[in-house]
Amino acid sequence: MSKYADLKGRYPEDLTLNEMRAILHISKRKASYMLKNGYIPCEDSGKKTRNFRVQLKDVISYLDEIEKHPEMYTLPSGAFSSGTPHQHVQWAKKLPVEEFRIWLEDEWFAAPDAMTKKKMAQLTGYSNSAFQDWISSGKLWYISLYNQSVTAKVWLIDFYCHDGYLIIQKSKKHRKLLNRFFEEYHNETAGR
Numbered sequence: 001m002s003k004y005a006d007l008k009g010r011y012p013e014d015l016t017l018n019e020m021r022a023i024l025h026i027s028k029r030k031a032s033y034m035l036k037n038g039y040i041p042c043e044d045s046g047k048k049t050r051n052f053r054v055q056l057k058d059v060i061s062y063l064d065e066i067e068k069h070p071e072m073y074t075l076p077s078g079a080f081s082s083g084t085p086h087q088h089v090q091w092a093k094k095l096p097v098e099e100f101r102i103w104l105e106d107e108w109f110a111a112p113d114a115m116t117k118k119k120m121a122q123l124t125g126y127s128n129s130a131f132q133d134w135i136s137s138g139k140l141w142y143i144s145l146y147n148q149s150v151t152a153k154v155w156l157i158d159f160y161c162h163d164g165y166l167i168i169q170k171s172k173k174h175r176k177l178l179n180r181f182f183e184e185y186h187n188e189t190a191g192r
Contacts, residue, residue, distance in 0.1 A: 005060070012056065014053055014054075016054075020052075024063075035052050036129045037126075038170065039169060040059060044129045100181055104181075105157060111123055114150050114152055123156075124156075125171030125172055
């Protein structure tokens with residue numbers, strides 16, 4: 001049982017950004033950065049204000065995880081300050097792109113061929129606003145369809161093979177996906 005279980009009696013199951021930042025004792029800017037970059041799963045309505053909804057259970061899970069693995073949740077310096085923008089650093093291992101692409105095509109075989117930001121968020125663990133940022137910056141291709149940004153699964157795979165691999169703080173789903181791939185890739189190459 002989590003030592004943070006007492007939060008359930010003090011906060012609702014569905015939290016606002018302000019409630020989340022009060023629990024974590026952080027600034028609104030830092031809380032917003034964390035949600036946009038997948039530190040804690042959230043629902044993003046896309047509105048200008050009060051756009052994030054966070055589940056209390058996910059905040060408790062984050063608190064438990066950060067105690068066990070603080071190195072995995074270190075925020076990059078300058079990431080949400082007004083100073084110099086931070087530089088992206090690569091994941092600890094070099095990605096064998098072609099092998100990863102083939103593996104990811106198999107892994108995401110059942111995913112739809114075209115996805116909205118919401119569907120991609122469900123698949124990857126990143127927020128809608130993170131996808132909007134990647135689309136706006138040209139890192140992730142999309143088309144406009146019925147007033148929605150829609151991305152082809154192959155474009156999402158391309159993103160994961162290149163710019164997505166450079167994300168400093170990867171979502172939990174992204175880290176698990178990469179860990180599984182590297183484990184299988186290592187076992188396969190060791191057996192050759």
